[in-house]
Amino acid sequence: MSNQATLSLRKDWDGGVSPFGVSYGKLFMWFFLVSDALTFSSLLCAYGFMRHKFAGDWAVPNKVFTHFPFVEGSHPLAYVGFMTFDLIMSSVTMVLAVEAGHRLNRKQVSVWLLLTIIGGLIFVGSQCWEWYHFIVGEESVQGYRDYLMNGKHIINPHFQGANLIVNAYTQLPTFGDFFFCITGFHGFHVFSGVIINIVMLIMVLNGVMDRRGHYEMIEKAGLYWHFVDLVWVFVFTFFYLL
Amino acid sequence: MDFFEEYKGYPNYEKAAIHDEAHGKPVRKKLWMVFWIMLIITIGELIIGSQFNFTEINKEYTFIFLTLVKAFFIVWVFMHLGDERRAMKYAIIAPYTLFIFYLAFMAITEGVYSKVIRDALVTVVLHQ
Numbered sequence: 526m527s528n529q530a531t532l533s534l535r536k537d538w539d540g541g542v543s544p545f546g547v548s549y550g551k552l553f554m555w556f557f558l559v560s561d562a563l564t565f566s567s568l569l570c571a572y573g574f575m576r577h578k579f580a581g582d583w584a585v586p587n588k589v590f591t592h593f594p595f596v597e598g599s600h601p602l603a604y605v606g607f608m609t610f611d612l613i614m615s616s617v618t619m620v621l622a623v624e625a626g627h628r629l630n631r632k633q634v635s636v637w638l639l640l641t642i643i644g645g646l647i648f649v650g651s652q653c654w655e656w657y658h659f660i661v662g663e664e665s666v667q668g669y670r671d672y673l674m675n676g677k678h679i680i681n682p683h684f685q686g687a688n689l690i691v692n693a694y695t696q697l698p699t700f701g702d703f704f705f706c707i708t709g710f711h712g713f714h715v716f717s718g719v720i721i722n723i724v725m726l727i728m729v730l731n732g733v734m735d736r737r738g739h740y741e742m743i744e745k746a747g748l749y750w751h752f753v754d755l756v757w758v759f760v761f762t763f764f765y766l767l
Numbered sequence: 768m769d770f771f772e773e774y775k776g777y778p779n780y781e782k783a784a785i786h787d788e789a790h791g792k793p794v795r796k797k798l799w800m801v802f803w804i805m806l807i808i809t810i811g812e813l814i815i816g817s818q819f820n821f822t823e824i825n826k827e828y829t830f831i832f833l834t835l836v837k838a839f840f841i842v843w844v845f846m847h848l849g850d851e852r853r854a855m856k857y858a859i860i861a862p863y864t865l866f867i868f869y870l871a872f873m874a875i876t877e878g879v880y881s882k883v884i885r886d887a888l889v890t891v892v893l894h895q
Contacts, residue, residue: 534854537852537853537854538854542778543780544855545851545854545855545858546778546780546783546852547780547851547855548780548781551780552855555855555859559859559862561862562863563866563867565810566870566871567870570871570873570874570875571874573871573874573875573878574874574875574878574881575878576878577875577878577879577881577882578878578881578885579882580879580882580883587816587817601816601817602813602816602817603813604855606809606813609809610806610809612800613802613805613806613809616841616845617798617799617802617845619797619845620798620845621795623847624791624794624795624798626792627785627786628785628786628788628807628852629785630790639857651785679826681881690770698816738782739779739781739782741781741784744784744847747845747846748846751841751842751845751846752846754845755838755840755841755842755846758834758837758838758841759834759838760836761834762812762830762831762833763886764838765816766777766812766815766816766830767826767827767830
């Protein structure tokens with residue numbers, strides 16, 4: 526390597542005080558996200574292992590997730606499509622909040638952040654609704670209470686819905702286990718993302734960012750929020766589409 | 768207030784991305800365009816998922832490809848990794864990709880192999 530190339534490479538890695546010329550907080554947010562992404566990836570790889578091991582016996586998502594709120598009948602993938610749209614939309618509002626932060630526009634930042642929080646809450650609520658219908662199945666709530674009280678679900682051949690031990694869609698309990706584990710883990714990330722965004726909104730409204738002279742905190746919260754969206758893109762594909 | 772503000776000559780990394788209204792316009796235009804692309808991809812995925820009868824293997828590869836396209840747009844545009852330095856891109860992407868492609872390859876190969884063994888065992892048990 527020539528001396529010139531070594532110099533430019535070194536300049537690329539070296540940031541003066543902080544590596545790569547990004548601030549300490551943002552760099553470590555990235556490293557945290559990489560480690561979190563590794564956790565999610567290993568969960569999804571374990572899912573892929575089970576899926577291939579029990580290929581053929583696995584539940585068909587088109588026949589499991591067919592409910593839509595306030596609408597009777599079977600609508601495969603419609604609601605989860607709505608949830609995906611909602612999360613992508615909230616990702617866009619978040620990135621617009623970051624962009625408004627780059628212009629030091631406090632009013633626009635708070636409006637976009639508020640919209641992001643609303644989108645996140647809609648997503649968490651949708652996931653609650655979906656879990657409820659996945660757990661209860663076609664049964665009435667009373668029927669499900671009977672299962673819980675009497676423990677009939679293990680011997681009942683007409684069992685509807687799903688839990689960690691048994692589910693109506695396939696012989697394999699692993700299907701329910703992985704669904705609850707991975708979507709639950711993701712849902713918890715969305716929930717904590719909403720909390721972080723609410724804290725950010727309060728800080729913006731109190732003028733903390735203006736006193737600092739920059740809105741980089743919004744950018745860091747935004748990184749986390751986009752990561753949540755990124756994970757959902759993969760969960761959506763591997764759980765609902767394939 | 769801040770520790771680093773005391774430090775003379777500290778480059779203000781936090782303020783590096785600040786721009787005015789005129790520079791914000793093309794940025795926002797790009798963001799909305801990425802949103803429309805992702806929306807179209809998602810709707811396409813849903814239509815493929817619920818309507819078309821691809822052969823199973825084609826469907827899998829189509830979905831995984833479209834997912835990776837979406838992931839690229841999120842990381843590169845929404846998370847602004849595309850605007851960072853080359854070295855930072857490598858530091859974030861390279862270790863992750865390396866480990867995960869390897870892990871996915873191992874998990875899926877092992878899963879397929881387990882199915883072969885399992886089917887063979889089931890056949891043996893049934894014939895006895």
